[in-house]
Amino acid sequence: MVQKPNNRSKDADERLKRRAEVRRLEILRAAARAFRQLGYHATGMRDIAAEADLSPGNLYHYFKGKEEILFFCQDRSLDNMLEALERARLSGGAAPDQLRAVADAHVRVILDELEGSDAHLELDVLGQELRDKLIKKRDRYERGIRKLIAEGLKRGELLDCDPVLVTRAMLGALNWTVRWYRPEGPRSIAAVARSLADYVVRGIDPSPAGGAAVPETEGGSS
Amino acid sequence: MVQKPNNRSKDADERLKRRAEVRRLEILRAAARAFRQLGYHATGMRDIAAEADLSPGNLYHYFKGKEEILFFCQDRSLDNMLEALERARLSGGAAPDQLRAVADAHVRVILDELEGSDAHLELDVLGQELRDKLIKKRDRYERGIRKLIAEGLKRGELLDCDPVLVTRAMLGALNWTVRWYRPEGPRSIAAVARSLADYVVRGIDPSPAGGAAVPETEGGSS
DNA sequence: TCGGTTTTTGAACCACCGTTCGATTATGGC
DNA sequence: GCCATAATCGAACGGTGGTTCAAAAACCGA
Numbered sequence: 001m002v003q004k005p006n007n008r009s010k011d012a013d014e015r016l017k018r019r020a021e022v023r024r025l026e027i028l029r030a031a032a033r034a035f036r037q038l039g040y041h042a043t044g045m046r047d048i049a050a051e052a053d054l055s056p057g058n059l060y061h062y063f064k065g066k067e068e069i070l071f072f073c074q075d076r077s078l079d080n081m082l083e084a085l086e087r088a089r090l091s092g093g094a095a096p097d098q099l100r101a102v103a104d105a106h107v108r109v110i111l112d113e114l115e116g117s118d119a120h121l122e123l124d125v126l127g128q129e130l131r132d133k134l135i136k137k138r139d140r141y142e143r144g145i146r147k148l149i150a151e152g153l154k155r156g157e158l159l160d161c162d163p164v165l166v167t168r169a170m171l172g173a174l175n176w177t178v179r180w181y182r183p184e185g186p187r188s189i190a191a192v193a194r195s196l197a198d199y200v201v202r203g204i205d206p207s208p209a210g211g212a213a214v215p216e217t218e219g220g221s222s
Numbered sequence: 223m224v225q226k227p228n229n230r231s232k233d234a235d236e237r238l239k240r241r242a243e244v245r246r247l248e249i250l251r252a253a254a255r256a257f258r259q260l261g262y263h264a265t266g267m268r269d270i271a272a273e274a275d276l277s278p279g280n281l282y283h284y285f286k287g288k289e290e291i292l293f294f295c296q297d298r299s300l301d302n303m304l305e306a307l308e309r310a311r312l313s314g315g316a317a318p319d320q321l322r323a324v325a326d327a328h329v330r331v332i333l334d335e336l337e338g339s340d341a342h343l344e345l346d347v348l349g350q351e352l353r354d355k356l357i358k359k360r361d362r363y364e365r366g367i368r369k370l371i372a373e374g375l376k377r378g379e380l381l382d383c384d385p386v387l388v389t390r391a392m393l394g395a396l397n398w399t400v401r402w403y404r405p406e407g408p409r410s411i412a413a414v415a416r417s418l419a420d421y422v423v424r425g426i427d428p429s430p431a432g433g434a435a436v437p438e439t440e441g442g443s444s
Numbered sequence: 445t446c447g448g449t450t451t452t453t454g455a456a457c458c459a460c461c462g463t464t465c466g467a468t469t470a471t472g473g474c
Numbered sequence: 475g476c477c478a479t480a481a482t483c484g485a486a487c488g489g490t491g492g493t494t495c496a497a498a499a500a501c502c503g504a
Contacts, residue, residue, distance in 0.1 A: 020450090042347075054453090055453045056492090056493090057452075057453060057493085057495080061450085125263070159424075161421070165409075165417050165418065165421070166421060168402055169398070169418055172396070173422075175398065196391055199388060199391050199426075201425075202426070203423075204421075242481095266460085277484065278463085278483090279483060279484065281463095282463070288461095288462065445504100447504095449501085450499105451498105451501085452497105452499070454497105458492095458494095460489105461489095463487085464485105466484105466485100468482080469480105474477090
């Protein structure tokens, strides 16, 4: 309870912190794996523990509970998406190209073998506090895409449409992949991402056979 | 246990059957309402019972369990969609028009105030038997749309695309509405359905500003 | 080797929820 | 009114699953 900062050297303390952080990531990945295999609701803490190779009780040294684990899974994915959005924005390309890049990255993130899972779609199970944080971040992402569209419209680079509705339709088409995509199937993640990115933008792209201009990100999901 | 068919007149028996059937529908609607408000997993049998105004135990006179309730909810919606698909097919219009009609109806069905709910998306919780039935029916629906697209392509009424992928993308965009649509919002169900139907077809419609040709179904979701 | 802190364990706890069950009440034909 | 059947109730059961906890083990600087 009482502070005892001086009986441990500073860098040693940080080393521990870092180790704990690494362990947390391992657990998160294991959890995402479990979620993907069994579905969020069917996945128990014991499953996560087994997948992460530690005891059930020990999970609670790293996370406050199941909710927090789900939260961090979603949070990390959202960060990845926001990052991709920013990258597209900075690329300075035409609106359709930027949109295609974002859509492509979006699919790659949610289908990612290590982190992706349908847990992304589970917002309702979180408590007020955590849910609000995620909603805030998710809204920032959605607004970003909306802005991309709105600006594209203003610059005449896109066909007339309702940015709000189109954004949601796009995200729906992309998110839906977690429901049907199977790695054993005929299509690679990259191919699906590219095709879908193409499709969702086509409808508002003035250029004739619009598309096929995703900047070849070369499987960069390290 | 033993058959005793003669101590009740035939039509009286059928009257009872019909009454029970009506009650079942009432319960299904109540369940859908509950699912929509709380989400499927957060909705307990006691919630459904309260919403349907009967005791928890009594639910089991009408359904084998929670799974079966969910099953029938989804089954009914699928029937509605298949019906709409058939109607579009029989209309004999051009492929883009048929597709728009199907998409429009699809959104109307899943957002329907009485029956709709995100329970549509919950397949995993069902047991083998029921799930297989639903998957079969859902696949029939999906194949129907795919066929619509494939035939449209063959007749040169649609732009080149992968029917499988486009079908799934379309359904994703449409299904996603259950996640964000709120009746209190600025858009009516009809408006959303129309706009989305327009958007999802636009990308593969050769005609210039394609769309706006949904046959004005006049809120016929009685 | 010693003392503290962190990590780990696995059993136990407990609340919730789907479900069952025996009893009670309505229903409808004779 | 009588009886069989259907409908209804509400308490109780059983199992699952998230979580807690006290104790043991591992770690690490001194």
